[in-house]
Amino acid sequence: xxxxxxxxxxxxxxxxxxxxxxxxxxxxxxxxxxxxxxxxxxxxxxxxxxxxxxxxxxxxxxxxxxxxxxxxxxxxxxxxxxxxxxxxxxxxxxxxxxxxxxxxxxxxxxxxxxxxxxxxxxxxxxxxxxxxxxxxxxxxxxxxxxxx
Numbered sequence: 001x002x003x004x005x006x007x008x009x010x011x012x013x014x015x016x017x018x019x020x021x022x023x024x025x026x027x028x029x030x031x032x033x034x035x036x037x038x039x040x041x042x043x044x045x046x047x048x049x050x051x052x053x054x055x056x057x058x059x060x061x062x063x064x065x066x067x068x069x070x071x072x073x074x075x076x077x078x079x080x081x082x083x084x085x086x087x088x089x090x091x092x093x094x095x096x097x098x099x100x101x102x103x104x105x106x107x108x109x110x111x112x113x114x115x116x117x118x119x120x121x122x123x124x125x126x127x128x129x130x131x132x133x134x135x136x137x138x139x140x141x142x143x144x145x146x147x148x
Contacts, residue, residue, distance in 0.1 A: 023049040023059070023084070023126060025137035028118050029091065031144075041098050046091040047076070047120065051084045057126050058083055062092060064122025064137075074098045076122075084126075118143050 027048040035042040047064075051057060062078040074096045084090055120139045125132045 023124055023135065023137070024052055025120065025139045026050050026089065028120060028139065028141065028143060031116075031118065034095070037100065039100055041100055042095065043073075043098060044093070044095040045118075046093050048089060048091045049084075049124075050089045051086060053086055053128075055086050055128065056083055057086075057128050058132075059124060059126055060132050061125040062122065063124075064120050066096070067117075067119040067121070069117050070119070115142050115144050117141070 025047070029046045029048055031043070031045040033041060033043050047062070059080075059082050062076065064076050066073045066076060076094045076096055078092060078094070118139075118141060121137070123134050123136050125134055127133060
């Protein structure tokens, strides 16, 4: 009887633990150029995600490359542990310094159009109960740029 109870408990535990789905990358919001310099500039943005799970999950790591007009802009890395509620959208504020030589090629286009193509490619680590999976994401979209 004890063995049957153990097997039943093990089966219930196995079937009730659903592997968490990765976050859906949704958007980049509030893209701003905060400081402009000849060699380096500072930009900030919010990376917006959606948790499609019917349960809360944890975000452990974000590592992504950011491109503007198909030119590599820089890398964003977030090493923190945060809880994300079920079926919710959330944003990760980010700030990074960029090497301006990669932007000079498209500077005239950006200044005239006030809109740029932003691409974000990377990975997140999401999990539940201490078990994390690595989930890739890709995003591409046009965004207005505000110069402060």
